[in-house]
Amino acid sequence: MSKPETKWQSPVMAQRLAKRYAAERRFKRLGVLAILVSLSFLAFLLVSMLAKGVGGLDLAFLTGSDSTEASTAGVWGAAKGSLLTMLVTIALALPMGVLAAIYLEEFAPKNRWVDLVEVSINNLAAVPSIIFGLLGLAVFINTFNLPRSSPLVGGMTLALMTMPVIVIAGRNAIKAVPPSIRDAALAVGASKMQTVFHHVLPLALPGILTGSIIGMARALGETAPLLMIGMRAFVSTPPAGLTDPSSVLPMQIFLWSDEVDRAFVQNTSAAIIVLLVFLLAMNGLAIYLRNKFETRW
C-alpha cells in the first residue's frame, strides 16, 4: 500500500508557506516602522527645540520678564504666573476632586442622579479645553466680574478642567483598595466615615496623587482656555498677587512665536525647554510616587 504523498512537503506548499512567512515578517516590520516613525518624530521635535533654544538659556533669561526686546526678555514673569495659576488650580481641584471621588466610590446610592454625575464627569474629561475657556469667560468674567487676565480666573478655569481627571484617578485608586480593609475597620466599630478617612483614603492617596500630578501637568501645558479669558497680557513685571494681570509659560511661548523679530525664535525655544523641564519633573515625580508607594494587594 503506497502512502499518499504528504502535501506539506511539496514545492507548491513550501512556496505558499514562504509567502505566508514573508507576509508575517512584513507585518512585523510595519509595526516596528510605526513605532520608529512616531519616536523619531518625537526625537526630531525635542532635538530641534534643544538646538534652537539651549543657547538662550542663561540666568538673565530665567530671571527676567517679558520685554519688547528679544535680548532682554525672560521667562520668570510667565513662570510665576504659571505658579500662581497652578496654586489656585490645585487648591480647588484636588480637594473637590478627592471628595467627589470618595462620594461616588463609597457613599453614592445606585440611582439615576448618580449615573448622571458619572456620565457628566466622564464627558467633562473629554470636552475640548477651549470650551472651558468659553465657560470661564461667560461665567467668571462676564457674570461675576472677576479680574480679567488674572491667575485667579485662570486657575479656576483650569480647576474645572482638571477636576474630572482627578475624580477619575481618585475613583480608580479608591476602587483598588481591597474590601477586606473596609471590613476590618467596620468590624472593630469604626463608622463608615472613619473607615474611609482613616483607612481607605491613606491607602489610596499615592494613586490619587499620581493622577492629580498628571492632571496638573496637563493643566500647566494648557493654553487655549487661558487665551479665552485674556491671559495674554504683556507683563513686564512678575505678577505680585492672584488678581494681577499675568501670563503663563505656554502663553508666553505662544506670544513670542507670534513675534516678527527672528531673535524671538531662540527665546521661544528656550521657553519651551523650560516648560518641558517642568512637565518632565512633574511626570517624573508621579512615576516615582507610583513606584514607591504602589501596593499590589
Place this chain on the structure above:
Amino acid sequence: MSAALLLFLVAGLGLIGWLVARAKAQALYTGRRSMHSRPVHHGWHLALWIAIPALLGMSAWGALSPGLIHSAVLADPAATSLSMMDMERNSILSEAYSIAQNPDAPVFNPEAEKLVPAIRAANQKFGAIGAALVVILAFAGGAFGYTRIRADFPARTYVERLVLGLLLIASLLAIFTTVGIIASLLYETGIFFSKVNAFEFLTGLHWSPANGSFGAVPLFWGTIFVGAIIAMIVAIPLGLMSAIYLTQYASAQMRRILKPLLEILAGIPTVVYGYFAALTVAPMVRDFASAIGIANPSTESALAAGLVMGIMIIPFVSSMADDSIAAVPQAMRDGSLAMGATTSETIKRVMIPAALPGIVAGVMLAISRAIGETMIVVMAAGAAANLSANPFASMTTVTFQIVQLLTGDQEFDSPKTLSAFALGLVLFVVTLTLNIIALRVVKRFREAYE
C-alpha cells in the same frame, strides 16, 4: 480689618474651640461606653459651630456692605456737588473707589479726589461693623456648641452628616460645570441667533464676520478636513500598528520601555506642537508643494496642521487600540494559532475584527479630541475660510475662529463676538455626541466578552 485677617481669626477661634471641646469631652469620660462620641468629634462639632456661622455672616456681609458703603458715600456732603448725569457720576465714583483702595492709582478727575476721605471713612466704619459681626457670630455659635457637649450627645453623627453633605456637593460640582457650560453657551448663542439666522449660520458658505456674513460651513469643513481626515490618516495607521506591535510582538521588557516613550507624545503641550508645526513642518510642506508644482503655496496649510495633530493623537489611538485588543479573549487567539495561522494572520483575521468596535470607538474619541484641538491650528492652519479639498491650502477651523473672534477688541453684544459662542456650542455638541457614542460602544463591547 482685612478679609484675610478675619479668616485667620475665625480659623484661630475654631482651633481654640476644637481644643476646648476635646478637653471638656475628655474630662467627661468615665469609662467604657460612657460616651456616645469620641472627644475628637466633640472638638470638630464645636469648631464647626464656630466657623460656619462666622463664615456665613462674613459672606453675607461681603454681599451687603458695598451697597451700604455706596449710600453712605452718596450721603456725604462731598458728594452733593456731583453731577446728576449717571454716566459721569459713575465714572467719578469708580475712580474714587480705586484711589481709595490704591493711593498710587492715577488721578484724572479732581472731584474724585474729594470723595476719597468719605469712602475711606465709610470703608473703615462698615469694615469694623462687619468684623464685629463675624466675631459675635463666632462666639455665639461657639457658646451654643459648647453647651451641647455632654456624654450622650451624638457629636459624631452631626459631624459625619455634614461631611457627607460636603462630599455630595463636591460630586455635584461636575453637574454644575456641565450645566454651566450648556447654559452659558446656549444663552449667548440664543442672543446670536436673534441677530443672525440660525439656518444661515449652519448652512451658509461664506464666512466673514467683519462684514457680517456668518456662513459657518467652510469652518466645519476645515475642522473635519484637518482634524478628522488628515490627522486620522496619520494617526490611525501609526497608532494601530504601534499598538499591535506592542501587544503582540514586543517582549514585556521592550513594551515597558516603548510604551512610556510613546506616551510622551501625548504629554507634550499643544502649544509646543503648534510652534513646531509653524516653524518646522509648515515650511517643509510648502517646499514640498512647490517641488511638486503647485504655484504659490501658502506657509500656513491644512496639511502641516493635520500632520502634527495626527502625531499628537498617535498615543491616544494606540492606547485605545491596545485596550480593545487586550480585551479580546485569549482563547480566540489561541484557537487561531492552533489552526496553523501565523501571528499576523491571527491579528488580521481574528484579533482586529473582534476588537473592531473598541478600535472604532477609540478613533471616534481621537477625532473628538482632534477637532477640539486649538493651539496647533491657531499657529499653523491659517485664517482664510477656504472651502477646498487641497491640503496645501490655508484653511481655518472652528477653534481657530473662536480664538480669533474673542481675543481682539471685543464689545460684548456684537454678533461677531457672540458667534464665537455659537461655534463653541456646535463644537461642544459634536464632541459630546462622539464621546457618548464611543463610551457606549466601548461599554457594550466590554460586556460582550465578559
